[in-house]
Amino acid sequence: MQIVTTHKNTDFDGFASVIAGTVLYPGAIPVIPRNINPNVRSFLAIHKDIFNVRTVDDIDLDKVSSLVVVDVNQWSRLDDLRKLRTKEALEVILWDHHPDKGDISANWVRHEAMGANITLMVRQMRREGKPLTPVCATLFLAGLHEDTGSFMFPSTRPEDAMAAAYLMEVGADVNVVGSLLRPAYGEKQKNVLFEMLRSEARETINGYKVSFHKVDIEGHVGSLSVVAHMCREILNVDAVFGIFTGQRRGKSIVIGRSGADGLNVGTIMRSLGGGGHPGAGSAMVDFVNPDTIQEMITQLIQGNQQASVQISDLMSFPVTTITADASMSEFRDVLAEKGCTGAPVVEDDRLVGIISRRDFRKIRKNKDMKAPVRAFMSKDVKTIAPGKSPMQAARLMVKHDIGRLPVVEDDKIIGIVTRSDVMLYFYDMLPD
Ligand SMILES: [Mn+2]
Numbered sequence: 001m002q003i004v005t006t007h008k009n010t011d012f013d014g015f016a017s018v019i020a021g022t023v024l025y026p027g028a029i030p031v032i033p034r035n036i037n038p039n040v041r042s043f044l045a046i047h048k049d050i051f052n053v054r055t056v057d058d059i060d061l062d063k064v065s066s067l068v069v070v071d072v073n074q075w076s077r078l079d080d081l082r083k084l085r086t087k088e089a090l091e092v093i094l095w096d097h098h099p100d101k102g103d104i105s106a107n108w109v110r111h112e113a114m115g116a117n118i119t120l121m122v123r124q125m126r127r128e129g130k131p132l133t134p135v136c137a138t139l140f141l142a143g144l145h146e147d148t149g150s151f152m153f154p155s156t157r158p159e160d161a162m163a164a165a166y167l168m169e170v171g172a173d174v175n176v177v178g179s180l181l182r183p184a185y186g187e188k189q190k191n192v193l194f195e196m197l198r199s200e201a202r203e204t205i206n207g208y209k210v211s212f213h214k215v216d217i218e219g220h221v222g223s224l225s226v227v228a229h230m231c232r233e234i235l236n237v238d239a240v241f242g243i244f245t246g247q248r249r250g251k252s253i254v255i256g257r258s259g260a261d262g263l264n265v266g267t268i269m270r271s272l273g274g275g276g277h278p279g280a281g282s283a284m285v286d287f288v289n290p291d292t293i294q295e296m297i298t299q300l301i302q303g304n305q306q307a308s309v310q311i312s313d314l315m316s317f318p319v320t321t322i323t324a325d326a327s328m329s330e331f332r333d334v335l336a337e338k339g340c341t342g343a344p345v346v347e348d349d350r351l352v353g354i355i356s357r358r359d360f361r362k363i364r365k366n367k368d369m370k371a372p373v374r375a376f377m378s379k380d381v382k383t384i385a386p387g388k389s390p391m392q393a394a395r396l397m398v399k400h401d402i403g404r405l406p407v408v409e410d411d412k413i414i415g416i417v418t419r420s421d422v423m424l425y426f427y428d429m430l431p432d
Pocket of ligand 1: 071115117
């Protein structure tokens with residue numbers, strides 16, 4: 001007997017991948033964990049007859065000779081089927097898209113980092129020319145949207161969008177996808193969200209706006225990840241960490257959501273013993289006080305950040321400067337000669353202002369061209385230190401509506417960073 005299964009707390013990507021498994025391995029029986037996400041549960045309530053899924057209770061484990069594992073790479077996340085780990089002569093086939101390597105060693109593996117696991121399986125079905133029903137295509141598209149945050153999570157790959165295009169071509173219904181993914185949001189979730197907003201503690205860690213929310217929860221509340229996601233949308237911070245206590249004695253559930261490229265929640269959650277993607281993750285932490293968890297996350301973000309790109313990696317140097325006494329026409333010549341659009345203004349090697357091409361607009365009469373740069377420069381110069389992040393530079397530029405930031409260390413200008421340097425970084429086009 002061959003079975004296909006996925007991780008506990010099954011989401012649409014996991015469930016879609018199980019169904020895709022039954023298409024790719026005809027005859028394989030779909031086995032889902034007892035614990036599945038509420039919106040997948042309501043989907044199944046309506047579509048039960050179509051998919052004929054079983055749970056582990058319906059399966060005689062002794063008869064299983066082949067196990068297809070999808071959208072997960074760790075035995076511990078497999079419900080009771082993890083008992084198969086020690087079974088001899090069991091064939092294991094693994095399909096996974098999580099960037100880390102787990103502990104399931106398989107006879108056959110397809111492991112590629114993608115936004116969604118279903119992407120890998122749709123690509124294969126397409127290659128093999130497997131026909132798909134519109135219902136299947138719709139379910140698969142729901143998995144794709146959910147795991148990629150509708151193609152906006154940093155983990156999204158071009159292949160995800162290509163798989164989505166194919167699914168739409170073969171009849172996936174985007175209206176149904178929209179209603180399937182509507183979050184399970186009720187009275188309990190609303191109370192938790194209000195409590196999260198009330199308990200907000202915001203910090204700037206290495207240039208990222210991060211908010212922590214320590215919330216004590218009475219009884220069981222599902223869909224906490226949905227609430228954490230909504231919380232981040234409302235606060236518009238780079239990352240949100242909900243630290244929930246009280247659900248299980250002695251344990252805290254930590255749920256993180258990030259929208260910032262360099263702040264990988266999955267890595268942080270793995271360090272706390274959990275898992276996830278760059279944009280979303282969670283961990284169950286034993287016997288730790290919530291303040292300690294916040295401290296641990298803060299340190300992980302700091303550590304995480306040290307290896308990443310700093311202003312000193314993007315800045316240009318040496319810097320073309322101009323003296324405050326130089327005339328505007330000399331400044332015009334410098335711009336033409338150096339091909340730049342502005343320059344820091346110095347006096348005795350000290351930074352006293354900044355001037356750009358735009359400042360020529362202030363010139364009314366011809367003789368103004370003979371006036372010194374100091375008369376037209378802006379004296380309120382914003383600078384940045386070389387160790388800061390591109391995100392911090394971008395924030396300063398937006399906040400003060402400026403296009404260039406001198407990079408200053410020990411009162412000396414060591415470089416300059418412009419809008420286009422920062423933009424190149426964010427679009428991932430920096431030369432290596
Ligand atoms: Mn997935």
